[in-house]
Amino acid sequence: xxxxSKPKLAARREFLAKLAxxxxxxxxxxxxxxxxxxxxxxxxxxESKSTGGSFPTKDYDWTKHQWAFGVDATKCIGCLxxxxxxxxxNNVPRNAHQFxxxxxxxxxxxxxxxxxxxxxxxxVNIEASGSEKExxxxxxxxxxxxxxxxxxPKLCNHCNHPTCNQVCPVGACYKTEDGVVLIDHDxxxxxxxxxxxxxxxxxxxxxxxxxxxxxxWCYHRITKGLQPACVEACPVGxxxxxxxxxxxxxxxxxxxNNRVQVLKPETGNGPNVFYVGIDxxxx
Amino acid sequence: MEPLINxxxxxxxxxxxxTIFEWSVLIxxxxxxxxxxAGAFTVSSLYQVFGFQRLKPVxxxxxxxxxxxxxxxxxxxxxxxxxxxxxxxxxxTPHWTSAMAAxxxxxxxxxxxxxxxxxxxxxxxxVENAQNKKGLLGAFYRVLTLGSYDVSEKALRIDxxxxxxxxxxxxxxxxxxxxxVGFMYGSLKSREWWSSDLMPVIFLFSAIxxxxxxxxxxxxxxxxxxxxxxxxxxxxxxxYTIWGFIMVALVLEGLEFANIVYKGREGVEMIMEYVxxxxxxxxxxxQFAVGAILPFLWLSYMIWxxxxxxxxxxxxTTCAVLVLFSVFMMRWNVVIGGxxxxxxxKGLMFYQLPILGKEGVLMSAALIIAPFLVLVVLTRLFxxxxxxxxxxxxxxxx
Numbered sequence: 001x002x003x004x005s006k007p008k009l010a011a012r013r014e015f016l017a018k019l020a021x022x023x024x025x026x027x028x029x030x031x032x033x034x035x036x037x038x039x040x041x042x043x044x045x046x047e048s049k050s051t052g053g054s055f056p057t058k059d060y061d062w063t064k065h066q067w068a069f070g071v072d073a074t075k076c077i078g079c080l081x082x083x084x085x086x087x088x089x090n091n092v093p094r095n096a097h098q099f100x101x102x103x104x105x106x107x108x109x110x111x112x113x114x115x116x117x118x119x120x121x122x123x124v125n126i127e128a129s130g131s132e133k134e135x136x137x138x139x140x141x142x143x144x145x146x147x148x149x150x151x152x153p154k155l156c157n158h159c160n161h162p163t164c165n166q167v168c169p170v171g172a173c174y175k176t177e178d179g180v181v182l183i184d185h186d187x188x189x190x191x192x193x194x195x196x197x198x199x200x201x202x203x204x205x206x207x208x209x210x211x212x213x214x215x216x217w218c219y220h221r222i223t224k225g226l227q228p229a230c231v232e233a234c235p236v237g238x239x240x241x242x243x244x245x246x247x248x249x250x251x252x253x254x255x256x257n258n259r260v261q262v263l264k265p266e267t268g269n270g271p272n273v274f275y276v277g278i279d280x281x282x283x
Numbered sequence: 284m285e286p287l288i289n290x291x292x293x294x295x296x297x298x299x300x301x302t303i304f305e306w307s308v309l310i311x312x313x314x315x316x317x318x319x320x321a322g323a324f325t326v327s328s329l330y331q332v333f334g335f336q337r338l339k340p341v342x343x344x345x346x347x348x349x350x351x352x353x354x355x356x357x358x359x360x361x362x363x364x365x366x367x368x369x370x371x372x373x374x375x376t377p378h379w380t381s382a383m384a385a386x387x388x389x390x391x392x393x394x395x396x397x398x399x400x401x402x403x404x405x406x407x408x409x410v411e412n413a414q415n416k417k418g419l420l421g422a423f424y425r426v427l428t429l430g431s432y433d434v435s436e437k438a439l440r441i442d443x444x445x446x447x448x449x450x451x452x453x454x455x456x457x458x459x460x461x462x463x464v465g466f467m468y469g470s471l472k473s474r475e476w477w478s479s480d481l482m483p484v485i486f487l488f489s490a491i492x493x494x495x496x497x498x499x500x501x502x503x504x505x506x507x508x509x510x511x512x513x514x515x516x517x518x519x520x521x522x523y524t525i526w527g528f529i530m531v532a533l534v535l536e537g538l539e540f541a542n543i544v545y546k547g548r549e550g551v552e553m554i555m556e557y558v559x560x561x562x563x564x565x566x567x568x569x570q571f572a573v574g575a576i577l578p579f580l581w582l583s584y585m586i587w588x589x590x591x592x593x594x595x596x597x598x599x600t601t602c603a604v605l606v607l608f609s610v611f612m613m614r615w616n617v618v619i620g621g622x623x624x625x626x627x628x629k630g631l632m633f634y635q636l637p638i639l640g641k642e643g644v645l646m647s648a649a650l651i652i653a654p655f656l657v658l659v660v661l662t663r664l665f666x667x668x669x670x671x672x673x674x675x676x677x678x679x680x681x
Contacts, residue, residue: 093288096290096299097288097303098299098300099299117296120299121299165380166380167380167381167382167383167471169381169384169386170369170377171377171378187369189365189366189367189369189372189373191360191364192305195300196305196306197471197473199472199473201298201299201626210366211365267472268472283628
């Protein structure tokens, strides 16, 4: 060390300093690029669909369909057969607090600005049906002057950018190639983050099975060419289901022939349940 | 068998599925514990990294406290899961778009870091006991030496370097851990009460004040129990730290609330009805007035008047207890409060806290008390107060 001349040492020190600066800059650039990459991958809109061969049966190719749902609120009569059908078809717990689909009633009384809203789970309605296992809207406004009233069926919106899917820590919740959001009940850990994340209240936790549950558009039926149970049970055709790839399917016609809207578009979730005849108060 | 569900009462219009409260008190306990960990670690870092000499008497205690509480952080989550046996799925096959997916990694990394730092900090003590103690206890310390008996000055200097760097890495790790907990709530757009960019920072600062307060209480109580005079300079240092951070915490929380009210987006009427109704006492009175503003004013007064002696001890301890309570109320008001406001923006629910059961009061209390019991055991095995002798070659002396 002592033999080395001072300029030589200074040069070495300068070189090392330069090296350190370069490394710092390079590190910063790599870090920023990595951060950018991460951000792109976890952002709400970049969630990829599940891929795979034919699923769930060899007769069904999920790359050939794009399912969607329509609700014509002007037709719904609030009979709740859809709710009954869903509970039966999907083995949904028979109580007044857990639903894969439900129907809301909006009633504007004379002289009131805001609607009175209830659904089949309202205690008054449960009392009218006489049981938590059967559903009926009580005729609670028969003595009031009703200005406007309508029913709105609700279900999972099978969003293009599902928040529930985004927040699942294990990937048990996924979006299929044909546009359905499903939950793998053998993999769900039951943390309920998805229940919190869904803006539509479409999910619930099944205590008995320890997993989250929600509407699947009766995936076990639609992949066999059948309609979802609620659609089949609706006596007035208020619920419409079909393949958007097929331009003549009921849903394609529904969307083409009507001015449709979705719920809570401001969330950016891109819902796939399209509504006709709902009001500004419907959320 | 009928599934066990507990529906909550509500007013207005709420989605049918919302009538079952999904995130219970345990999910409020979880960020509370995490916050205490991050806060306690801050104290140890203030000494190790930033050279706050007056915090030296609590530096090792801070490390032990942080470690004890960290052991219990995953427990409320595990108790809450529908399938706790699948908990490791999130670590084995993490779904990276989820804010929750990294928890296993961040938490494990942090536990590892804490244990490593504690090991270096206690190495001279461990070696000493490994050589002097007999029997099972001696064997315990001998295992902990990991075969390294070198306590020469050179070796200790290397240890100090490790401690410094681990403490430096620990700062972003501890605060990342907690900021990330805040992000879990703040990033959800489904609830106006949660959906805030400020949420991670609010969580962070409330974490710091809670951890420092915890340490102040433990310091005073342990000194009393050991019948030694309380180091007033150290206590004052802790008081300054609480005072400094509580200001930021208060401003942030105030800003957050002001933002919600000022923006007045859809559903704000329900939020206003909520905060002026059911949340009036827990939020404005308990969390803000009693838990934050009162200790802030009291601490300000003591700093202004240069209070010392018994009055200082009583004042700081009371303030610390109030802050601990306030931060718990903050967690409660975020986690439970957020769920009490319906996603419809047209209704409110009322959570009923059960006494018994795995998500009840007793379990929550047990989860908060358990770390203290472990801390008592750990302070017996690794006395944090005898360290002036063993770490004479401390970082700042060198």
